[in-house]
Amino acid sequence: MTAPASPAPTETTAKTSAETSAETAICARGIVRDFQAGQSTIRVLHGIDTDIRSGEMTFVVGESGSGKTTLISIMCGILWPTEGEVKVFGTDIYKLSDTELVNFRLENIGFIFQQYNLIPSIDAAANAAVPLIAKGMAIEEAREKAKKLLDKLNIGDQAEKLPNQLSGGQQQRVAIARALVHEPRLVVCDEPTAALDASSGRRVMDLLREVAVAKDRACIIVTHDNRIFDLADRILVLEDGVVTHDGTEMPDGH
Amino acid sequence: MLWIAIRMLTGDAQKFYGLLFGIAFSTLLITQQLTIFVNLIERGASGVYNAPEAEIWVMDPVSRTTDVSYAMPSTALDEVRSVPGVEWAVPHLRSAASVRTKEGDLEQVAIIGVDDATLIGLPQNLVEGSKQALQQPDTVIIDDGGLFNMFGPGADVMGERLELNDQRAVIRGVADSIPAFTSTAVLYTKYSRALNFVPGTRNRLSFVLVGVSDGLSAGEVAARIEEQTGLKAQTRDEFAEAGVDFIIENTGIPTNFGITVILGFVVGVAIVGLTFSLFIRDNIRQFGALKAIGLTNMKIVRMVAVQAGMVGAIGYALGVMSTAIFLWSFSGNPFFKGFYIPWQIPLISMGAVILILAITGWLALRSVLSTEPASVFR
Numbered sequence: 270m271t272a273p274a275s276p277a278p279t280e281t282t283a284k285t286s287a288e289t290s291a292e293t294a295i296c297a298r299g300i301v302r303d304f305q306a307g308q309s310t311i312r313v314l315h316g317i318d319t320d321i322r323s324g325e326m327t328f329v330v331g332e333s334g335s336g337k338t339t340l341i342s343i344m345c346g347i348l349w350p351t352e353g354e355v356k357v358f359g360t361d362i363y364k365l366s367d368t369e370l371v372n373f374r375l376e377n378i379g380f381i382f383q384q385y386n387l388i389p390s391i392d393a394a395a396n397a398a399v400p401l402i403a404k405g406m407a408i409e410e411a412r413e414k415a416k417k418l419l420d421k422l423n424i425g426d427q428a429e430k431l432p433n434q435l436s437g438g439q440q441q442r443v444a445i446a447r448a449l450v451h452e453p454r455l456v457v458c459d460e461p462t463a464a465l466d467a468s469s470g471r472r473v474m475d476l477l478r479e480v481a482v483a484k485d486r487a488c489i490i491v492t493h494d495n496r497i498f499d500l501a502d503r504i505l506v507l508e509d510g511v512v513t514h515d516g517t518e519m520p521d522g523h
Numbered sequence: 524m525l526w527i528a529i530r531m532l533t534g535d536a537q538k539f540y541g542l543l544f545g546i547a548f549s550t551l552l553i554t555q556q557l558t559i560f561v562n563l564i565e566r567g568a569s570g571v572y573n574a575p576e577a578e579i580w581v582m583d584p585v586s587r588t589t590d591v592s593y594a595m596p597s598t599a600l601d602e603v604r605s606v607p608g609v610e611w612a613v614p615h616l617r618s619a620a621s622v623r624t625k626e627g628d629l630e631q632v633a634i635i636g637v638d639d640a641t642l643i644g645l646p647q648n649l650v651e652g653s654k655q656a657l658q659q660p661d662t663v664i665i666d667d668g669g670l671f672n673m674f675g676p677g678a679d680v681m682g683e684r685l686e687l688n689d690q691r692a693v694i695r696g697v698a699d700s701i702p703a704f705t706s707t708a709v710l711y712t713k714y715s716r717a718l719n720f721v722p723g724t725r726n727r728l729s730f731v732l733v734g735v736s737d738g739l740s741a742g743e744v745a746a747r748i749e750e751q752t753g754l755k756a757q758t759r760d761e762f763a764e765a766g767v768d769f770i771i772e773n774t775g776i777p778t779n780f781g782i783t784v785i786l787g788f789v790v791g792v793a794i795v796g797l798t799f800s801l802f803i804r805d806n807i808r809q810f811g812a813l814k815a816i817g818l819t820n821m822k823i824v825r826m827v828a829v830q831a832g833m834v835g836a837i838g839y840a841l842g843v844m845s846t847a848i849f850l851w852s853f854s855g856n857p858f859f860k861g862f863y864i865p866w867q868i869p870l871i872s873m874g875a876v877i878l879i880l881a882i883t884g885w886l887a888l889r890s891v892l893s894t895e896p897a898s899v900f901r
């Protein structure tokens with residue numbers, strides 16, 4: 270409901286924005302996140318400034334525990350930063366009210382969860398159609414739209430099956446369809462290949478490149494799977510809650 | 524999303540049926556026990572209901588119910604008749620007696636003596652025989668419940684001879700009556716003959732039954748009778764209520780039924796609460812994903828409310844239906860004769876169901892609402 274019609278201009282502090290003409294999708298400034306661990310407070314993110322662009326597939330990579338998941342959770346509006354601000358397509362999302370933020374996510378963001386979190390008692394088409402149904406579209410219409418996308422993902426013939434009748438790879442495709450069905454402008458995906466062997470991981474990534482990347486859509490993939498780094502348009506390296514590299518290639522020594 | 528909520532619920536057949544069972548069981552227990560309770564205590568007023576013509580019951584001031592009465596001198600009848608507004612007044616005798624059947628069994632029965640001339644005091648209808656048969660010598664009319672208890676179901680007792688306190692009695696009719704609370708057999712006979720059956724004490728007039736002149740209320744006339752005669756006079760409704768109150772005050776029935784009803788409620792909360800929170804816990808990741816994708820807490824609340832509402836509506840309907848089937852299947856048993864479900868009782872059990880679901884739904888919702896959407900990435 271609060272999605273702005275066009276991205277607002279972002280601040281000019283982004284290091285690499287001059288190198289590309291792509292629009293800035295996310296502009297994160299001074300992101301700090303603390304977690305309470307018993308008595309003590311742990312700082313997981315130490316003041317992160319970064320931009321994510323539309324039309325690109327951005328990888329967030331780093332060791333396990335470096336804060337990747339925390340960072341993208343903050344960037345897609347499901348985790349409040351302790352300090353800092355996040356503008357997504359020009360909207361300062363943590364200045365929105367709770368309800369506005371939820372609706373902003375529904376309009377603008379597609380999620381691919383590692384454990385696909387499909388609803389077991391509705392079929393693949395209905396699962397893929399959830400964002401449309403949540404937006405108020407009639408069930409049948411939403412399912413038809415979702416079916417078209419499932420076709421594109423080569424599992425159109427599985428549309429009427431329940432999740433537990435599908436293989437893991439097929440379930441992941443349903444989850445991908447659910448993330449894209451409402452044509453969000455930002456897609457986030459946490460460790461899509463973690464549970465897959467090398468060749469299936471590769472296939473999923475190729476598929477994501479094919480269906481998720483679009484001119485006016487930003488796509489963020491969190492991974493620590495170095496087998497797929499070559500698929501990235503841009504790579505952010507996180508080390509202990511600090512961005513140590515932001516470029517089109519992996520830095521040397523990784 | 525409500526469609527999805529319902530599918531989530533019905534998709535887990537085991538838990539869905541568990542929830543339905545819990546609600547249906549609670550509803551059955553509560554509805555059935557309250558129904559039996561209400562019908563049972565209303566039996567305390569069966570003596571009043573079985574004498575439908577009487578608008579006012581006049582008695583000794585110490586008498587409390589149709590079965591707990593102290594006899595008056597026979598002059599009381601004329602005193603009552605002389606009160607203005609009394610259209611008619613007839614004697615009514617109620618007493619206990621021992622009866623010996625042909626087979627030699629001994630039973631305690633209630634004797635009711637009704638007015639010789641008008642037969643006022645008899646139940647409205649007979650199942651067998653005619654009221655006029657009372658004019659024949661030694662005739663008694665037995666109530667249908669008593670017949671069942673004394674002679675067994677379907678027995679043909681017309682013409683059956685009894686020995687009543689050493690007097691001969693012949694059954695020549697069966698009354699269609701509401702059983703007494705104690706389910707003792709009742710023998711109706713003419714007042715003059717009842718005096719013979721009941722061993723002679725000086726005063727044997729238990730009640731005077733009164734009809735009120737047109738245009739006067741029973742309450743007014745009862746007040747006049749009390750004022751003028753010093754006797755106790757109660758309207759039909761007052762006296763029926765006194766009979767019910769007597770049962771409530773003098774038996775452990777309210778406590779016993781109360782405990783069962785509370786148990787039904789507690790069992791409902793336990794079964795439904797456990798199953799519902801298991802269901803929610805199984806689906807907590809899905810709820811988390813829905814929250815991340817963009818469902819407001821309000822929509823989540825509505826989803827859970829629809830799930831609870833659906834379980835409640837179906838479970839409740841099943842419970843009320845089971846109660847009706849239960850009562851219907853026992854309707855041939857004279858203990859259940861005339862049993863009905865007062866309309867307030869389904870409302871009470873509906874209230875209980877709503878309360879059960881509100882408690883358990885709220886507990887379940889708390890965990891859903893407190894789930895961080897960010898947890899879906901963990």
Ligand SMILES: Nc1ncnc2c1ncn2[C@@H]1O[C@H](COP(=O)(O)OP(=O)(O)O)[C@@H](O)[C@H]1O
Nearest residue numbers: 304305313331332333334335336337338339340
């Ligand atoms: N909800 C939380 N409570 C406490 N600590 C957390 C929480 N989420 C993440 N952390 C901690 O923050 C650090 C970074 O976590 P995470 O962002 O998941 O890293 P990554 O995704 O790179 O593996 C870890 O040390 C983790 O234990």
Ligand SMILES: [Mg+2]
Nearest residue numbers: 337338339459
């Ligand atoms: Mg992670």
